[in-house]
Amino acid sequence: MSLSPELTTLLEKSRWPATLTAEQMARLRHDIYEKSFPSGAIIYPRGTPADHWFGLIEGMIKVDTVAQDGRSTTFAGVPSGSWFGEGAVLKNEPRPYSIVAIRDSKLAFVPKQTFEWLLQQSTSFSRFVIDQLNWRCGYYVALVENRRLREASARVAFCLSELFNPQLYPSTEQTLPLSQEEIGRLSGLSRQNTNKALRELADMKLLSVEYGSVVILDLPRLRKFAHHDE
DNA sequence: ACATTAACGATGA
DNA sequence: TCATCGTTAATGT
Numbered sequence: 001m002s003l004s005p006e007l008t009t010l011l012e013k014s015r016w017p018a019t020l021t022a023e024q025m026a027r028l029r030h031d032i033y034e035k036s037f038p039s040g041a042i043i044y045p046r047g048t049p050a051d052h053w054f055g056l057i058e059g060m061i062k063v064d065t066v067a068q069d070g071r072s073t074t075f076a077g078v079p080s081g082s083w084f085g086e087g088a089v090l091k092n093e094p095r096p097y098s099i100v101a102i103r104d105s106k107l108a109f110v111p112k113q114t115f116e117w118l119l120q121q122s123t124s125f126s127r128f129v130i131d132q133l134n135w136r137c138g139y140y141v142a143l144v145e146n147r148r149l150r151e152a153s154a155r156v157a158f159c160l161s162e163l164f165n166p167q168l169y170p171s172t173e174q175t176l177p178l179s180q181e182e183i184g185r186l187s188g189l190s191r192q193n194t195n196k197a198l199r200e201l202a203d204m205k206l207l208s209v210e211y212g213s214v215v216i217l218d219l220p221r222l223r224k225f226a227h228h229d230e
Numbered sequence: 231a232c233a234t235t236a237a238c239g240a241t242g243a
Numbered sequence: 244t245c246a247t248c249g250t251t252a253a254t255g256t
Contacts (some may be wrong), residue, residue, distance in 0.1 A: 152233095179247060190234050195249065211242050212247060 006057045007034050007108050010081065013170070014055070019124035031203040037101040041206075043140055046098040050088035053115045056080045060177050063097045063103050064185070074185040077178065079163050081171035086129050087114055087136070103186025135167045148227065153197040157206065158226035159187040164219055177213045201225075 003011075013019045017025065019077040033186060037043055046065060056078055063084075077086050088095045091114050119124045139162055146158045152165060160183070163169050163176060178186070184194035198209050206214045206222045216222060 091244085180249095181247080191248090192235090193233070199249095209248090 003029060003032070004034060004057075007032070007055075008110060010055055011089060012059050014080065014083065015170070016083075016128040017127075019123060020118070022119055024118060024125075028110070028114060028118070032108055032110050034104045034106060034108050036104070039101055039103050040103075041101045042098055043101060043105075044095055044099040044105065045094065045201045050085065050093070050095040051087065053083065053089050053110040054085045054099075055083045055110070057106040057108055059101060060103040060203070061107075062100050062102050062104055062182065062186070065097055068189060070184065073188075074182070077159075077163060077186050078171070078180070079169050079176065080105075081099045081173075082169045083132070084168075086115075086132055087192050088212045090166070102179075102182050119182075121225055131167055135165060139165070139168070147157035147188060150226075152187075152193050153200045154226055155187045155189065156183060156194060156197040157201060157222050159183070160207070160214065160216065161219060161223045161226050164216070175210070175213050176216065179212050180209075183214070 002060075017028070020028065037059075039059075041056065043061065053184075058080045060075045060077050060080065063078070064072050066072045076084075088097075099129040143158070146155055148184065150158070160176065164171075179197060180194050181191050184191045187194065187197075198207070198214065199206050201222070202209050204221075204225070206216075206225060207211070207220050208217060
């Protein structure tokens with residue numbers, strides 16, 4: 001089984017594959033496969049079986065739910081280079097959220113059987129998955145605090161800076177391909193307030209707003225602004 | 231008050 | 244041409 005150069009690069013720059021034995025790596029390379037999705041495509045609708053773990057080779061996806069009236073809430077944005085979906089695979093339940101491409105995206109699929117085999121075979125892989133879950137839990141705790149206590153610009157700063165969490169989202173890319181609409185969904189604000197908050201952050205030279213994306217200029221200060229007053 | 235939705239024209243890709 | 248942006252007006256809590 002020959003993998004694409006992009007998928008090979010993703011495996012090389014991710015932390016966990018380096019800890020696998022040759023045998024484990026061989027099975028992973030045999031079982032993993034990839035698929036592309038256009039922007040706006042629903043990759044997995046809510047309620048479908050959670051039978052894969054994912055790596056995002058390129059693009060940007062979000063995890064959200066859509067209410068009966070059509071309105072949607074985004075729970076997480078996932079930039080390229082990230083691995084996600086372990087929570088749903090570990091539970092024997094249908095996927096509780098839908099997975100949607102918000103840019104043209106290419107995903108790697110690790111079948112559930114392979115994922116669970118790796119968990120049993122490799123303690124370092126298990127540890128990686130535990131760390132993922134722990135960081136996600138920490139993110140949501142901090143998110144609740146942030147949303148209850150801070151003003152709009154700090155909420156936007158928090159959601160953007162968390163996309164650079166080194167465990168969950170190891171990408172070093174400074175440009176986030178997110179529209180202001182999607183940033184609003186991610187931080188729980190209207191697009192108008194998101195627009196205002198983004199321009200405040202741009203005035204502080206923490207980021208710059210581009211067409212359809214934001215460029216992070218000063219990640220340490222953006223993080224600081226998300227957590228404290230300045 | 232304050233935030234949200236609706237709606238508009240302008241503009242970038 | 245279509246998505247996105249920046250703004251204003253209307254609406255809701």
